[in-house]
Structure formats: C-alpha cells, structure tokens
Amino acid sequence: MAILVVAEHDNETLKDATHKTVTAALAIGSDVDILVAGKGVKDVAAEAAKIAGVRKVLACDHVSLKRQLAEAMQEVIVPLMGGYDAVLAPDTTTGKNFMPRIAAALDVMQISSISGVESADTFVRPIYAGNAMATVKSSDGKKVITVRPTAFAPAEEGGSASVETIADPASPTTSEFVSEELSKSDRPELTAAKIVISGGRGMESGENFAIIEKVADQLGAAVGASRAAVDAGYVPNDYQVGQTGKVVAPELYIAVGISGAIQHLAGMKDSKIIVAINKDEDAPIFQIADYGWVADLFNAVPELEAELAKAGY
C-alpha cells in the first residue's frame, strides 16, 4: 500500500508533527513517501529523508507554495494521488485547511484527526470534543486522513531516503498571502513542548500572565491558555489549548486558574502528569489532575517560582 505523507514545515525546518504522522502512516502500510511542498525547501527535504522507514521524499519547490495555501496545495497533491492509496497530513491549521479540498477533489470522505489506526481502513477518532471515541471504517478506494500528532510517537531518524524533485504545479490566482503576525517567543512551541503551563480566567489580566511566564522560563516550558483567557483578551489566540484550539500532550501540564471546561480538557487530558492550581476546590480540573493544589494562584505561583529557584531551576 503506497502512502503519501504531506510534511509540515515553514520552508526552513521540518516540524515534529511530520515525524508523528509518519508513525501513523507506517501503521497503515509500509511504502511511505513524504511530500515537501514549499519554497526553498532543499534543507527540509533533506531532513525528511532522514526519517527511518521512509521510501522516498518528493520535493516540490515553487513560489506559489511558500505559504502552503489550500488552493496551491491542491494543485500539487491531487495529480500525485494516481500513485497512492492514501494521503496523510497532521491536523494542524495547515493540514486542516488543505486536506478536505484534496478529499473533495478525489470524491473521498476524509477521516479527520485520527488518534489510532486499527487496520488499513479502520481508524479511531475523537468526536464531541473528545467526549466519545468513534471507530470508523472507510469504504473509499483512496483514504484522505488527518492525524492528531499528540496521539502518535515521532518516527525515529536514521533513514536515508532519496529526494526526487517534482514538476512545478499550476499556480492558482484566486487567493494570495497578504501578511502574517506570528507570536514571537523564545519559549518552545506549545504543541512540541515537554512542559506546558497554562493560565485561565483566574489570571484576571494579561499582565498577570507574567507570573506564569517566570515559571515557564525556569522550566523551559511553553505558555498556554484556556479559551476563557483568550476570549477575555488576556493573551493571543494561538495560546489556546482545547478542542477548538491546540491539542497538547506534554510530560507535564500545569493548569493555573483554569476551572476545567470540557472543551479545555479535550485539548490537554492526554498529558502525562497534570497539575492544577485553583482556589476553588470544586473546580472540575481537580477530577483529572494528578496533583491538585487548592490555593490562590497569586500566592501559589510566586511560591512555586521561589521553590523552583531554591532547587536550582
């Protein structure tokens, strides 16, 4: 079974979500190729070629692919699908954007955000914000699948696949990139961080996130937030952890002033260790936390910072 994995990258580095998607692909079949579509992607393609178990890397280097907009990605991927039985991409905002276009063009019902592979045609995926897990079997000849990266371990390095350059795609003219405002941070990316510390409505303001950031810097952690904190304007949208934001599964997740709405839990409940700090001892977050600390966060977080400093962090 030939499977195409569409790489997640920013034209400079290959994102870890790609390695995890390869793991899902290898659970479906053994002939796995990676497509790197972008602008100036030579280094990214070379990185992809090092993933163990990959047969070959297809590199498509064209100015229309610089931002991986959906219309341009469709022009590259659909013509390739004659040679593949399945196409997989991580369910990041990039993959979520272009994959259904591929599915519709192929007349296939996409299987979104899988968290498990049962067989080559049967997959497990969360529905109802992760409150239920559906096992679905696809009858389509070709499979179009997005993969929840946190549910799969990253494929190891150690491969030496060949890199093949493919022809320039047609350039769509109906959509164009204007600008982007990316959050700048020296901290690790939310979805890739080993430790995440998130604030909720209990933080009361954006300025107060400074106390969380201090602890994050001590631990080398990423900073996240609940939807309530984002809606209140305390932090930008890309901080949001939850069913409609980012799904994270770090080694350690520290929830500060977060009550634990279902939609937030859906985004972090697969974390290895969960710590909750909240003054309301009845907050639902405590029902899933490994370590709960009932305390006023404005006392507790500085205390935690001092204790970590004492321990040499």
Next chain:
Amino acid sequence: MKVLVPVKRVLDFNVKVRVKSDESGVDLANVKMSMNPFDEISVEQAVRLQEAGTATETIAVSIGPDKAAETIRTSLAMGIDRGIHVNTDAEVEPLAVAKILKAIVDEEKPDLVILGKQAIDDDSNQTGQMLAALLGWPQATFANSMEKDGDSLTVGREVDGGIQTIKVTLPAVITVDLRLNEPRYASLPNIMKAKRKPIDAKTTDDYGVDITPRLTTVKVAEPAGRTAGVKVEDAAELVAKLKSEGVI
C-alpha cells in the same frame, strides 16, 4: 452581494455527552439540540454584512430532519432573510453535505458562502473546504476578521502560529472561528417576524446527490478516563512530587 449560510442542528454545547451502552453512538434522545455554535457566528456575520449594506440578500440552509427547520427559524430570527430546508432523516456526511450545498449554490448563485469551521458533534472541519473545492472557489478558513474590498475579501485567519491574513477573490467560501464576532440574541419581535419568513422545503432527491455514507461507524466508546490524584499543600511538596515523577 448574496450570502449563503449553512447551519447545522447539533447537541447543545452545554449538554453532557452520553455514549450509548451498546456503543452504537451518542444518546440524542430527549436532549436539548441547538444551532452549532460556530454557525451562530457565521449567521451573525451574514446579518452584519447585510446591516452594513454589503450583503443584499441572506439565505440560511440546513440539511437534516424536520426539526432542522427550527434551526433555520433561529437564523431567521437573528436576521437572515429566508431559508432552505433539505429534509432527510439520514446521517449526511460532510462530503455529501458539500455536494448538496454545491447544487444549491449553482441554483442560488451567491457571491459568498459563510460556514462554521466545524460542527461540535462530529468535529470534522471539512464541509467548507470541500464545498470550495467542488465549486473551484478560493477559501479562507478559520476567519477572525473579514473586510470586503471591491471584488475580493481580506480575511484574517487564526493559524497555529498567530494570525495569517490572505486575500481571496469573490465568489469565495469562508469558514469562521470563535472570535470573528459575538452572535446576538434574537429579540421577541424578531422571533415573531421570523415565523412569517419563507423556508423552502426540499429533499436530498431534489438535488440528485448520492448521500450513501462512505464511513461506517464500527463503534462509539467512552474515552479513556483519568482519575483525580492527590492534593498537595504547598510548593515544596509539589516540586518534590514532580521531581520524583521525573517530569522536571
């Protein structure tokens, strides 16, 4: 500019989801159903476009059982002009929904289709993108701002790294994210007025679309549970626990 807004009737977001004991699905008997929250945002956006004089006509579409007409009625009470109800008791997958919507677009010829980015029941996040592909139109997904500029739209999109702004030529498909606007509550006079607005009754056969599912649900199960752990009293105890777990 004519605007089409597809809306879906789903389990109300405040209702606790219960998986049926035979694992055949989620229990939807006698529970509160509402308009998909993302669709409320797209309805609101369409109504605002009309209030601003940008949209000249707004149409809501829903595909679903008899009661889906109530969801259309809600959008009419919020200010949408008229509705189209494609009546079916079958479960219609996003691909088939997109095909029916394409047939409606071919008839109604809107300049813009605004959808919620996903429905909170199946969490597929597919319909808008599929519709755009079937129509050969550009798409701007996960919109958190929208500005019309001649025959194009400039749309801010919520992406993993922050906000990306793109420009799409009309006609186009937009899917909306949470922070595009805050949907209004329908006032009582508007609810009364909505009762007299027209809803076209259609069936899936009217559009000649094969809605046979491509995915079979093998089972629906409860997610793996987590249980409450222990309480700590202070920072020293917490740091000691985390060290012994090896996570810091």
